[in-house]
Amino acid sequence: MSHFPAQPPVSEAILGWSLYFEDQLVSGERHLLRMRIATVHRTKLIARSPSGTVRLRLSDGTRTSGFAVGDWVLVAPETHLLCRRLDRRTLLQRHGGGGHVTQLIAANVDTLFIVTSCNEEFSPARLERYLALANDAGTTPVVVLTKIDRATDAESFRLQTEALQRGLVVLMLNATAPEAAQTLAPWCGVGQTAAFVGSSGVGKSTLLNTLAGKSAQDGQATGPVRETDAKGRHTTTSRSLHLTETGGWVIDTPGMRSLNLGGLSTGLDELFEEIVDLAPRCRFRDCTHAHEPGCAVRAAIEAKTVDPARLDRWRKLCDENRKNTAVGTGPRGKRVMKLPDKGR
Structure with a gap:
């Protein structure tokens, strides 16, 4: 229940409060404080209130x-x-896979x-996974290509990315x-919330520090990248909410x-x-776009208007999504959610 006075005071509007949340209040809740979760730990929650940062008191059994x-x-x-x-209003979530919790x-x-x-x-297949996640959550995806100062042909990366969606x-x-x-300011205005996702070492924490006007000493930790394979180390270990100089909020996430x-x-x-x-x-109607006659998708591939690699990746992601999506089973009124049988 301790406050952290280093946090500057802000209004509820700057925090992101809107009519969408106001309309959810019921009788007897108007006196309660409205706060946003700033960090989530195994045994505690830290929230951002208009006056500062607060450690919340949790009831027994709260997970x-x-x-x-x-x-x-x-x-x-x-x-x-x-x-x-x-x-x-929106929720970004990562499927656990292999029976793990989402x-x-x-x-x-x-x-x-x-x-x-x-x-x-750079990986188009990985970017497609992030794009599918953003699309389904209802958030607006924006791809940020970094380290253009070190690339010999940065324009080719842009063209490949724009072709994905x-x-x-x-x-x-x-x-x-x-x-x-x-460059990022149009999506980080007053009351807006953005989140950074991507692999380790691509510059997420560096961008967050730039938006928040923080130096490397008082901002998010950043780390070097191996030149041999362009992979970075995990410098962000937990998700956290940060105020930008333009009045918006950004959420940093660990590399996936x-x-x-x-x-x-x-x-x-x-x-x-x-x-x-x-x-x-x-x-x-049930064309798999693999071998059936009269397939419009395969015709487009032959006409070079559809990339065959895109069809392969579409088929792979659809199969993965289907296998990892629970379906209702059992008699009406007693249905339970169960993953499809992966043994078939």
């Missing part, structure tokens, strides 16, 4: 794993006891900055340059070694829109 950085919560004024979490990444995020480098770390915004910058903050997909509803359709749009023109 912190059910909270995400960016969540809005209602808190008792005198005791700082957590009363309840408000419904999320991991919450960030909540109530307006923009997802997907950061990658213009070097050996229709209308995708792609930014190119040097994370250490002061003008990087100006893998990103399993599961439970997606529309994210893949938006990502592979060129394939989804062609499917109704196929002769057969």
Whole structure:
């Protein structure tokens, strides 16, 4: 229940409070404090209030794993006891894979900055996974290409990235340059929330420090990258909420070694829109686009208007999502959610 006075006071509007959350309040809750979760630990939750940072008091049995950085919560004024979490407008979550529990990444995020480098770390297949995640969550994806100052042909990386999704915004910058903050500013305005995701060493923490106006000494730790394979070390070990100089909020996340997909509803359709749009023109409704006659997708590949590698990756991600998505089984009224049988 301790305060941290180093945090500057802000209004609820700057914190990101909106009518979406106001409308969720019921009778008898108007006196409760509105706060946003700033960090989530195994046994404690730290929240950001208009007046500063507060460690919340938790009731017996409260599991912190059910909270995400960016969540809005209602808190008792005198005791700082957590009363309840408000419904999320958006939620980024990572499927556990292999039977592991789904991991919450960030909540109530307006923009997802997907950061990658213009070097050996660049991977269209990995970017597609992040894009599917953002699409399904309802956040706006923006791909940020870093280390353009070290690339011999940075433009080729931009063209490859723009081809991954229709209308995708792609930014190119040097994370250490002061003008990087100006490039990201349109998505970091007052009350807006953005999150950074990407592999270790691509410059997420550096960009966060630039946006927050912090030096390497008082900001997020940054680390070097191995020149042999362009891989970096994990310098961010937990998710955290930070105020930017433009009045917005950014959530830094640890680098992800893998990103399993599961439970997606529309994210893949938006990502592979060129394939989804062609499917109704196929002769057969259940066309797999592999060998059937009259396949519009395969015809487009032969005409070189669809990249065959995209079809391969679409098929792979759809199969993975299907295997990791629970379906209802059992009699009506007693249905339970169960993953498909992976043995078949």
